[in-house]
Amino acid sequence: EPEVTQTPSHQVTQMGQEVILRCVPISNHLYFYWYRQILGQKVEFLVSFYNNEISEKSEIFDDQFSVERPDGSNFTLKIRSTKLEDSAMYFCASRTGGGVDTQYFGPGTRLTVL
Amino acid sequence: AQSVTQLDSHVSVSEGTPVLLRCNYSSSYSPSLFWYVQHPNKGLQLLLKYTSAATLVKGINGFEAEFKKSETSFHLTKPSAHMSDAAEYFCVVSPKAAGNKLTFGGGTRVLVKP
Numbered sequence: 441e442p443e444v445t446q447t448p449s450h451q452v453t454q455m456g457q458e459v460i461l462r463c464v465p466i467s468n469h470l471y472f473y474w475y476r477q478i479l480g481q482k483v484e485f486l487v488s489f490y491n492n493e494i495s496e497k498s499e500i501f502d503d504q505f506s507v508e509r510p511d512g513s514n515f516t517l518k519i520r521s522t523k524l525e526d527s528a529m530y531f532c533a534s535r536t537g538g539g540v541d542t543q544y545f546g547p548g549t550r551l552t553v554l
Numbered sequence: 555a556q557s558v559t560q561l562d563s564h565v566s567v568s569e570g571t572p573v574l575l576r577c578n579y580s581s582s583y584s585p586s587l588f589w590y591v592q593h594p595n596k597g598l599q600l601l602l603k604y605t606s607a608a609t610l611v612k613g614i615n616g617f618e619a620e621f622k623k624s625e626t627s628f629h630l631t632k633p634s635a636h637m638s639d640a641a642e643y644f645c646v647v648s649p650k651a652a653g654n655k656l657t658f659g660g661g662t663r664v665l666v667k668p
Contacts, residue, residue, distance in 0.1 A: 444597070471654070483598075483644065483658040496655055531598065533656075541586050541605070541654045547597035 442466045444546035446532050452552045453522055461517045461549045463532030469544075470537040472515045474507065476500075476528040477548075483531065489515065490537075522553045556581040556647050560659035567635045568667045575630040575662045577645030587628045588646040588656075589619055598644065604628060615639070640666045 445464045453459050465472050474486040487497040489507050506518045515534075519526055529550050533543040561576040579587065589601040602613025609621045615638075619630045628645060645659040 473656075475656070475658075482660050483656075485655045485657070488655060498655075533598075535654065541648055542588070542600060542603060543654070543656060544600070545590070545598035547595070 444532055444534055444544050446530075446546035446549050448549060449547065450550045450552070452554065455524055455553055456521050459519050459522055459551065461519075461530050461532075461551070463515045463517070463546055464513050465515055465532065465534030466536075466544055467513070468536060469534035471495075471535045471543075472507075472509070473533040473535075473543060474517045475531045475533065475545075477531070478525075478528040486517075486530075519551075522551075524553050527551055527553045556583070556585065556649060556657045558645050558647050558657055558659035560643075560645050560662050562662050563660060564663050564665065566665040566667065569637055570634050573630075573632040573635045573639065573664065575643050575645075575664070577628045577630065577659055578626055579628060579645070579647045580626060581647055581649065583649040586648045587619075587621060588648070589613065589617070589628075589630050590644045590646060591641045592644065592661075593641045601630070601643070635664075635666050637666050637668065640664055 447462045472489040477483045487501045488495045504520045508516050529548045531548045532546040535543045557580050559578045587604040590598040602611045604611045604621045612618045617632045642661045642663045644661050646656050648654050648656050
C-alpha cells in the first residue's frame with residue numbers, strides 16, 4: 441500500500457541553523473500539508489500546498505518557514521533560523537483531491553533544537 | 555472556526571472489555587470528522603471518517619464511531635479491546651471546503667491491561 445515517507449526520522453540542530461525536512465507524498469496525490477506537534481500539545485496545522493503554491497498557512501508559518509516541491513516527488517519544509525521553540529514532531533500529509541478529503545500522514549520527523 | 559475537544563487524555567481498559575473515547579466538536583461548516591491512531595514511533599493512521607453519509611461509521615480493527623449532530627459528538631468505540639489497541643487516538647475535524655485544514659483534538663492515550 442502506498443504511504444507517505446519522511447526523512448530524517450530525527451534531526452538535532454543548533455539554534456540559528458537552517459533545517460530542511462523532507463517528505464515524499466503518495467505519488468498521485470495533489471494536495472500537501474505540514475503539521476507539527478510540540479511535546480504535550482495538540483497537532484497544529486502549518487501550511488497547505490497545491491499546484492505549486494501555498495493555499496493556506498497558519499500564524500505559526502512565518503517568514504522563517506518555507507515549503508517547496510522541488511521535483512515531482514519531494515515536498516520539503518525549510519526553517520531558516522531555528523529557535524528552541526521549533527522543537528517538535530513535524531508531520532507531512534497528502535491527499536488526492538477531487539472531493540476526497542482524507543489526508544494520509546507520514547511517520548514524522550522529530551526536530552530537536554539545542 | 556472549528557475546534558475539537560477530547561474529553562479524556564488517558565483511558566485505561568482491560569483486554570476484552572469495551573473501549574469508549576469521547577470527542578466533541580464545533581464547526582461553522584458541515585464538517586468531515588475523522589479518528590486517527592498513532593502507535594509508538596509510527597505515523598498517524600486513519601481509523602475511520604464521517605462525511606455526511608451514514609451516522610454510524612465503521613472503521614478498521616473493529617472500531618466504530620457515531621456522529622450525533624444534536625450533541626456535536628463523534629465518540630469512538632470498540633466492543634472488545636485488544637493489547638494492540640494501546641496507542642494514542644486523535645479526533646479530527648475538517649471543513650468540507652477547499653484547503654481542508656485539519657483541526658486536531660488533544661489526543662487520548664489508551665492503555666490496555668492484560
